[in-house]
Amino acid sequence: LPLPAPRRIKALAQDVVNKIAAGEIIVAPEHALKELIENAVDAGSTSLEVVIKEGGLKLLQITDNGHGIDKEDLAILCERFTTSKLKAFEDLSSIGTYGFRGEALASISHIAHLSVTTRTKESSCAWRAQYSDGKLVSPKPGQSAEPKPIAGRGGTQITVEDLFYNVPSRRRAFRSASEEYAKILDMVARYAVHCAGVSFTCKKHGSSTADISVPTAAGTLDRIRQIHKATVANELVTLNTENERWGFKCEGWISNANHSAKRTTLLLFINHRSVESSVIKKAIEQTYATFLPKGGRPFVYLNLEIEPARVDVNVHPTKREVHFLNEDEIIAIICDEIRNSLSKVDTSRSFMTQS
Ligand code: ADP
Numbered sequence: 504l505p506l507p508a509p510r511r512i513k514a515l516a517q518d519v520v521n522k523i524a525a526g527e528i529i530v531a532p533e534h535a536l537k538e539l540i541e542n543a544v545d546a547g548s549t550s551l552e553v554v555i556k557e558g559g560l561k562l563l564q565i566t567d568n569g570h571g572i573d574k575e576d577l578a579i580l581c582e583r584f585t586t587s588k589l590k591a592f593e594d595l596s597s598i599g600t601y602g603f604r605g606e607a608l609a610s611i612s613h614i615a616h617l618s619v620t621t622r623t624k625e626s627s628c629a630w631r632a633q634y635s636d637g638k639l640v641s642p643k644p645g646q647s648a649e650p651k652p653i654a655g656r657g658g659t660q661i662t663v664e665d666l667f668y669n670v671p672s673r674r675r676a677f678r679s680a681s682e683e684y685a686k687i688l689d690m691v692a693r694y695a696v697h698c699a700g701v702s703f704t705c706k707k708h709g710s711s712t713a714d715i716s717v718p719t720a721a722g723t724l725d726r727i728r729q730i731h732k733a734t735v736a737n738e739l740v741t742l743n744t745e746n747e748r749w750g751f752k753c754e755g756w757i758s759n760a761n762h763s764a765k766r767t768t769l770l771l772f773i774n775h776r777s778v779e780s781s782v783i784k785k786a787i788e789q790t791y792a793t794f795l796p797k798g799g800r801p802f803v804y805l806n807l808e809i810e811p812a813r814v815d816v817n818v819h820p821t822k823r824e825v826h827f828l829n830e831d832e833i834i835a836i837i838c839d840e841i842r843n844s845l846s847k848v849d850t851s852r853s854f855m856t857q858s
């Protein structure tokens with residue numbers, strides 16, 4: 504058979520490239536929400552309200568009381584690689600804030616209708632702006648795309664509507680709004696436990712009751728009690744360990760041997776970013792296996808802080824995957840601490856049953 508003629512190579516149109524890149528960062532509504540929560544926390548907010556319609560596919564709205572965005576910055580807010588958090592490549596190793604690549608809002612603006620209402624302390628009014636494909640757009644034909652002054656309180660409200668409206672294949676992949684809402688609640692719950700000093704609410708649009716609600720003043724254990732119920736909270740003990748050699752500090756709340764669930768709940772924060780780690784999860788489950796009935800699983804919340812220079816946060820745009828130096832050694836120390844704690848709790852329990 505004759506070889507087929509080679510097809511000519513052509514550059515993809517820029518809007519196609521942008522949509523592909525955005526779809527890699529924001530795979531599901533929960534990922535957009537995670538970025539928005541991290542931005543709000545970065546802005547020093549002490550109050551965070553989330554409203555959701557149709558599992559976040561119709562509406563994702565987050566209102567904070569943070570420092571707001573300068574009116575002059577609104578024009579470039581949603582451009583790719585615009586950020587207030589990183590100036591030089593070297594800053595990557597000492598970065599203390601959640602976001603740093605300036606990609607989140609840009610990505611969202613390529614795959615959803617994005618609008619922002621924001622007010623800084625210095626501003627006499629709030630400003631409202633609407634975005635599409637990284638740029639300011641006018642809300643109605645014939646109107647100006649420039650930010651409009653409106654009444655509003657200090658802080659920022661970000662509204663994301665019709666996520667993936669222009670990526671039909673992705674949009675079709677979501678079969679159940681309630682499944683997406685459950686994932687959103689899980690994400691909000693993680694940050695609501697972790698972010699001491701910040702109040703959180705999350706509810707469905709039009710509903711008068713919040714599905715998650717924690718007040719600003721609640722301590723970590725109270726936060727866990729509100730969200731994961733007293734049956735879990737009553738069986739938790741603190742975990743505290745640090746190690747200079749491996750440059751880390753770890754604190755958290757872990758269930759004792761009285762608590763045994765069907766599945767592991769692992770709330771894992773590395774340098775204040777919610778991350779997944781199947782390696783850490785597996786090590787923890789193995790540690791608990793000798794203390795729990797067969798098939799029993801623990802509840803573990805870990806706030807792990809590692810010297811920024813040892814963490815490679817730059818591995819993937821989604822930043823869900825975090826790698827750090829001496830993973831094995833650090834995990835071993837944490838699991839030793841868990842083991843110590845479980846043995847201790849065992850003895851105190853036998854004391855308590857005597858009284
Ligand atoms: P990054 O967080 O990586 O800087 P983003 O696209 O998430 O990138 O945000 C871009 C910039 O917009 C941030 O650096 C910040 O200055 C500003 N910003 C975003 N969300 C908020 C918010 N809720 N409050 C104040 N500023 C915000």
Ligand code: MG
Nearest residue numbers: 538542602607
């Ligand atoms: Mg960000």
